[in-house]
Amino acid sequence: MTEGVDAVTVLEAARQKVPAADTAVAPPLAALLELTHRCPLQCPYCSNPLELERVAHELTTESWLDVIDQLADLGILQVHLSGGEPTVRRDLPDIIRRTTERGIYNNLITSGVAIDRARFFALVTAGLDHVQLSFQDAEPASAAHISHVSDVQEKKLAFAGWVREAGLPLTVNAVMHRQNIDHIDAMIELAIELQAARLEVAHVQYYGWALANRNALMPSRAQLDATTAAVSQAREKYRGRLVIDYVVPDYYAQQPKACMGGWARQFINITPSGKVLPCHAAETITDLDFPRATQQSLRAIWYQSPAFQRFRGTAWMPEPCRSCDQREIDWGGCRCQALAIAGRASATDPACARSPLHQHMQALAAQAAGSPLVPFRYRRF
Amino acid sequence: MIPVTSCPRLSPGVKLQFDRTREQWILQAPERVFVLDDVSHEILSRCTGETSLQSLIEQLSTAFEADVAEITADVEGLLSSLIEKRVVIA
Numbered sequence: 001m002t003e004g005v006d007a008v009t010v011l012e013a014a015r016q017k018v019p020a021a022d023t024a025v026a027p028p029l030a031a032l033l034e035l036t037h038r039c040p041l042q043c044p045y046c047s048n049p050l051e052l053e054r055v056a057h058e059l060t061t062e063s064w065l066d067v068i069d070q071l072a073d074l075g076i077l078q079v080h081l082s083g084g085e086p087t088v089r090r091d092l093p094d095i096i097r098r099t100t101e102r103g104i105y106n107n108l109i110t111s112g113v114a115i116d117r118a119r120f121f122a123l124v125t126a127g128l129d130h131v132q133l134s135f136q137d138a139e140p141a142s143a144a145h146i147s148h149v150s151d152v153q154e155k156k157l158a159f160a161g162w163v164r165e166a167g168l169p170l171t172v173n174a175v176m177h178r179q180n181i182d183h184i185d186a187m188i189e190l191a192i193e194l195q196a197a198r199l200e201v202a203h204v205q206y207y208g209w210a211l212a213n214r215n216a217l218m219p220s221r222a223q224l225d226a227t228t229a230a231v232s233q234a235r236e237k238y239r240g241r242l243v244i245d246y247v248v249p250d251y252y253a254q255q256p257k258a259c260m261g262g263w264a265r266q267f268i269n270i271t272p273s274g275k276v277l278p279c280h281a282a283e284t285i286t287d288l289d290f291p292r293a294t295q296q297s298l299r300a301i302w303y304q305s306p307a308f309q310r311f312r313g314t315a316w317m318p319e320p321c322r323s324c325d326q327r328e329i330d331w332g333g334c335r336c337q338a339l340a341i342a343g344r345a346s347a348t349d350p351a352c353a354r355s356p357l358h359q360h361m362q363a364l365a366a367q368a369a370g371s372p373l374v375p376f377r378y379r380r381f
Numbered sequence: 382m383i384p385v386t387s388c389p390r391l392s393p394g395v396k397l398q399f400d401r402t403r404e405q406w407i408l409q410a411p412e413r414v415f416v417l418d419d420v421s422h423e424i425l426s427r428c429t430g431e432t433s434l435q436s437l438i439e440q441l442s443t444a445f446e447a448d449v450a451e452i453t454a455d456v457e458g459l460l461s462s463l464i465e466k467r468v469v470i471a
Contacts (some may be wrong), residue, residue: 059437080412105409167393169394
């Protein structure tokens with residue numbers, strides 16, 4: 001999975017029931033529904049594509065409800081309701097209610113700034129299961145700078161209070177980069193103060209908007225190491241109180257991450273206009289033709305579409321991946337990262353120490369981290 | 382050690398559910414799914430907040446005609462690991 005940005009933690013999978021990828025295709029476990037690309041925030045590492053989809057192209061309520069029915073029939077267990085900012089959709093209660101009716105666990109991934117108390121409690125009544133709330137920084141002025149919204153922090157703190165009041169579990173999502181990484185301890189304390197059960201410390205991953213802002217965002221190796229140490233101390237200190245999810249960013253990794261749990265093995269992503277992708281960054285791979293939920297059934301897309309089959313399993317792999325003993329652990333890593341650095345989506349993930357471009361990627365990281373700070377290119381339409 | 386008088390229950394936002402597609406019991410939790418084997422399911426289906434740990438162990442010991450010490454080890458092992466993950470409250 002691409003931990004990053006709107007980080008969506010992939011499930012601890014039903015492994016014993018998932019057959020080896022080359023013999024049979026297992027049903028998907030989770031879906032990320034990007035209900036809209038509209039968002040009041042302008043974070044420069046947004047996981048949405050550079051080419052944002054307009055409101056006029058968004059799926060209708062009926063289409064989203066049909067998508068949820070199809071996902072339930074396919075065997076999806078969890079949906080992540082994301083964006084953009086999903087709470088700008090006025091039909092969000094209907095969407096949540098349908099997931100509950102179909103036995104799908106729902107997770108609202110939100111900035112918390114575009115909804116008032118009454119509308120939030122309407123989501124609770126509709127059956128909201130869990131909230132993941134993003135924070136740009138623990139320091140209000142810096143959070144305002146990063147999100148480009150002046151009163152962002154006070155709104156988020158109020159929102160977190162409503163989540164607590166509703167008795168819902170809260171995950172704090174902290175996207176870390178050069179301009180907030182030294183505040184990691186304060187971010188952890190913020191999660192504790194807000195009584196979050198989980199904290200995702202997600203380093204920015206560099207495609208799309210984040211790639212365009214790489215020099216403004218890339219931390220140094222020393223900053224990364226300090227963060228890793230802070231997280232490991234906090235895990236000890238808050239054992240049983242706060243669960244912290246943490247993944248090293250690709251540019252400083254030695255081994256690739258099992259991106260999305262493997263291409264088209266567990267996960268479906270649907271864009272605001274109904275494009276169906278194996279991961280939210282997959283559209284950077286422009287030579288794949290991604291199907292639409294309005295034109296084909298999700299079942300046909302999952303089991304038969306060329307885009308989903310392209311990097312599924314291990315048969316597509318080049319050497320040294322194909323004979324590597326990690327091939328069914330990392331599933332070849334991230335195809336978007338391979339494309340971004342190696343120029344080919346089928347190349348060995350440069351995050352892997354066995355990639356010929358591994359040193360090159362680390363040099364790019366060092367160069368970006370050592371560059372003078374440049375202004376953000378904010379995410380906007 | 383979990384006190385034997387405490388009544389374990391699932392944390393808010395955690396649901397015990399049968400997954401019809403894969404024909405297995407699962408625990409749905411925030412951004413996590415735990416697949417349950419038969420023993421875990423028997424234990425967790427009794428974590429309603431109304432059954433004490435002691436009574437839970439006695440029930441299982443009777444139902445499976447198993448030694449109390451063995452059941453106690455299974456139950457404590459599972460529940461402490463899920464308590465640490467904030468999936469169960471005791």
